[in-house]
Amino acid sequence: MSENPTAAVLVIGDEILSGRTQDTNTNYIAKFLAALGIDLKEARTVSDVESEIAAAVNALRARYTYVFTTGGIGPTHDDITADAIAAAFGVDIDYHPEALELLGARYKPGEFNEMRKRMARVPLGGTLVKNSVSTAPGFQIENVFVMAGVPMIMRAMLEELAPRLSRGVQVQSVTISTRLPEGRIAAALAQIQKDHQSVAIGSYPFYREDGFGTQLVVRGSNSAAVEAAAQAIEAAVLAEGGTSSRVDS
Amino acid sequence: MSENPTAAVLVIGDEILSGRTQDTNTNYIAKFLAALGIDLKEARTVSDVESEIAAAVNALRARYTYVFTTGGIGPTHDDITADAIAAAFGVDIDYHPEALELLGARYKPGEFNEMRKRMARVPLGGTLVKNSVSTAPGFQIENVFVMAGVPMIMRAMLEELAPRLSRGVQVQSVTISTRLPEGRIAAALAQIQKDHQSVAIGSYPFYREDGFGTQLVVRGSNSAAVEAAAQAIEAAVLAEGGTSSRVDS
Numbered sequence: 001m002s003e004n005p006t007a008a009v010l011v012i013g014d015e016i017l018s019g020r021t022q023d024t025n026t027n028y029i030a031k032f033l034a035a036l037g038i039d040l041k042e043a044r045t046v047s048d049v050e051s052e053i054a055a056a057v058n059a060l061r062a063r064y065t066y067v068f069t070t071g072g073i074g075p076t077h078d079d080i081t082a083d084a085i086a087a088a089f090g091v092d093i094d095y096h097p098e099a100l101e102l103l104g105a106r107y108k109p110g111e112f113n114e115m116r117k118r119m120a121r122v123p124l125g126g127t128l129v130k131n132s133v134s135t136a137p138g139f140q141i142e143n144v145f146v147m148a149g150v151p152m153i154m155r156a157m158l159e160e161l162a163p164r165l166s167r168g169v170q171v172q173s174v175t176i177s178t179r180l181p182e183g184r185i186a187a188a189l190a191q192i193q194k195d196h197q198s199v200a201i202g203s204y205p206f207y208r209e210d211g212f213g214t215q216l217v218v219r220g221s222n223s224a225a226v227e228a229a230a231q232a233i234e235a236a237v238l239a240e241g242g243t244s245s246r247v248d249s
Numbered sequence: 250m251s252e253n254p255t256a257a258v259l260v261i262g263d264e265i266l267s268g269r270t271q272d273t274n275t276n277y278i279a280k281f282l283a284a285l286g287i288d289l290k291e292a293r294t295v296s297d298v299e300s301e302i303a304a305a306v307n308a309l310r311a312r313y314t315y316v317f318t319t320g321g322i323g324p325t326h327d328d329i330t331a332d333a334i335a336a337a338f339g340v341d342i343d344y345h346p347e348a349l350e351l352l353g354a355r356y357k358p359g360e361f362n363e364m365r366k367r368m369a370r371v372p373l374g375g376t377l378v379k380n381s382v383s384t385a386p387g388f389q390i391e392n393v394f395v396m397a398g399v400p401m402i403m404r405a406m407l408e409e410l411a412p413r414l415s416r417g418v419q420v421q422s423v424t425i426s427t428r429l430p431e432g433r434i435a436a437a438l439a440q441i442q443k444d445h446q447s448v449a450i451g452s453y454p455f456y457r458e459d460g461f462g463t464q465l466v467v468r469g470s471n472s473a474a475v476e477a478a479a480q481a482i483e484a485a486v487l488a489e490g491g492t493s494s495r496v497d498s
Contacts, residue, residue: 030268
């Protein structure tokens, strides 16, 4: 559908897989990348096991322009992301001088203990991703960006690293809402998708207190093509005796 | 950590990867499986592309006891999950007689069109997963359960298929909250993890309007072992001059 840069998200965390925490980082990153014209193609969540993290990083970094990881870069024993990334790249890991300096300045004398120093460890070849919320940095190594799991910090890291990313053409999207059930317009929709192959048309039924219906979403990087498909869908809804409203974004 | 059955979730949907929709199904499934003693080990989200879905299904079904997919089983052109599963298993796909009957009875004469009939297509060897919300069924083929993406319907399908699942030992969990920063107790925590290897100890910093702190989570299938580790953590927090509260679940 486009020549845009591609990306994958890798969420690292037992707390997501146990159901304890609802992941919201993937959705935030998805929107952030969409605004830059970078197509998020895959997301994975793995547990806090070094071999699992390393295997996922290697599978994803070979396949997509960028990989964004979240989680596991704090000071405690379960924060093993930096080691896993070093293992994935087959490089050593050591204290990063600038990270040591940043963290050393943040703590009172005697408070910068061994465990906190863990947050300054970066695989060799990595560069820091600082942020405006926490002193502890993330890092970038080749096409992999390693970020915190705490949403507030993760978001600040995204802002920091954004200038390093190649941008693509922002995907245009039109959402057409109708009270028709999707089965009524499915045949017309299939034909419209065939006639407008440069866009992706998605159909999403909804069920709400005030009734049900369908949201039809047209996405593409050519706005004229998106508009043509959107108008065809609006006409198809009308032809089936329905009405629709639309939101462009 | 346990001999429990394992599972993976596969979310199928461009609408998740575009950021349009926040996935909540994975979190719901995670909690649902935890209550049955089934360990969720991995989650993936892939786009509406048959080869991507099939490749992910094959990777996950070879590795885990169960795979649960959500999304892509409606009547429209972008609902390609059933075909992708058939491709993954290398089997044909055809109308399932009981699904045809169920759906045929639901629609008025003339309304059960070709596109709606798509919802009755099941890979050969598959059995239906009915549900109390929607007439359109999901299906099971070997260790793969194919469910709707609409959360209300997905949840009803989980209830329906639960009796088919082997159960394990439910993981016990204790959450200890303290206002200490995690860097203060990280060393003690690492030692406690070493001393209590049958449990998993996670440390999760939080930042709230009323201040920051750390949640320390002990998880394991042996309640005495979980209790011993929890008490060790409470003692470590006290020793560092902190206080804590705890929630067992």
